[in-house]
Amino acid sequence: MNRKLSATTGDRIETEQSTLYFHIETIEVSRLSALAFFEAGEQSFAGQRFFWQNREKTFTLAGLGHAQTISSDAKEHRFDDVEQQWKKLTQNVVNDENNIQPILFGGFTFDTENEVSGEWTGFPEAFFAVATYQLVVKNDQAYVSIHLITDEENTTEALNALRKERDELIHTAQVKALKKYAKPQIKSSYEPYKEEYLESISKVTSLIRQKEADKVVIARSLALQFEEQVTSPNVLSQVMMEQPDSYLFGLEEQGKLFFGASPERLVKVSDKYAYSSCIAGSIKRGKTAEEDDLLGQSLLNDTKNLSEHQYVVDMILQTFKENCASYQIPNAPQLLKIRDIQHLFTPVEGPLKEGATVLQLVKTLHPTPALGGVPRMKAMQVIREYEPLNRGLYAAPIGWLDAQGNGEFAVAIRSALLAKDQAFLYAGGGIVADSQPSSEYDETLVKFRPMLRALGGQLHE
């Protein structure tokens, strides 16, 4: 049975132009798969959906329809802009008894100065949405909220229509469950600018040897053409089955789906306590447990990978020193093993100082030297000069926040943009003084694997 938890009579939102009302109504639902709910929106909400699951699988979020979108093209101020718009929208929103409240989900672009046109053309520099129908699954409980943001005072009819549609969506998700999708069929694939990429690694390595920068992350893409159009629930269900140890995310915008399975936390804030992770330095998984262990041990002792890693630790630690009253960090990296790859990993955490917010931390941390480089501005210039790509939302923060100051952002790596019958996969690596083009190329092949597998690709050794 669905239990009604709470409803507001419409919190007032005062803006310069008008008064808006934010209606929220939440019910608790027994048994509901978040992906089946996402799929139930295929007819009416394709193009206006999102999906998120944390690494621990303790928090899953699906959104159908847009009660409100918040976007920004304010360049480096896009983080503040989103924060202010969200504060205004939620100025009177109060917490309900189960701590279920409206969530803002979305992402930022990697670099607002990149003007390369292509698959990302039309995407705003920041794009976020509050769903009309929001599903939150946590502590094995599922909650569906209706969000209605309107300037109409009388909303009885509109709310009744939304309740009816909500019940249909839940029914479809519960009765039909999730389809068993066949893997997409790839017609052809190609690696744009492969030669340019290999050349750029040599050039960037020599720039670093000349001390023009310490580390620069260079990325490239892989393009796939499918036999037919591929749907969002299809690829998300493949990713969900195949990538258990990662953040899973999907964001529809501009008729496309940006999705991925990232191991990398940028920042999480929970009850004024912040967590981040330094992840840089990579090696493949072994074919046997013994080989895997040997590869892991060699990664832990490899000077090139340790130097890639240390730049990230130094920068994230600095941010924690500035924003936290105290901090904790282990003094040596450990291994983070995911299905296709192992990384050097150092977690950082600490209680936030007064005034520090999740979006302010996102703003300060992005891009960490795991995706940008050191020094940051120089690395960004080098990326613009040597990478013939527009990264779009790849390698940038993606995640959610609520009105109480909690939220979590992952770094959107191991990701791809699905555009009907095409997909663009992205992967990069940290270039330091002793990088080799062919081994960096091989590292990107390993990093393409999670998305390539989900999209029906052949995985070569």
Ligand SMILES: C=C(O[C@@H]1C=C(C(=O)O)C=C[C@H]1O)C(=O)O
């Ligand atoms: C740039 C990527 O990954 C980043 C680069 C890594 C490296 O060079 O060792 C490791 C993890 C990530 O921080 C990617 O997956 O595309």
Ligand SMILES: [Mg+2]
């Ligand atoms: Mg690397």
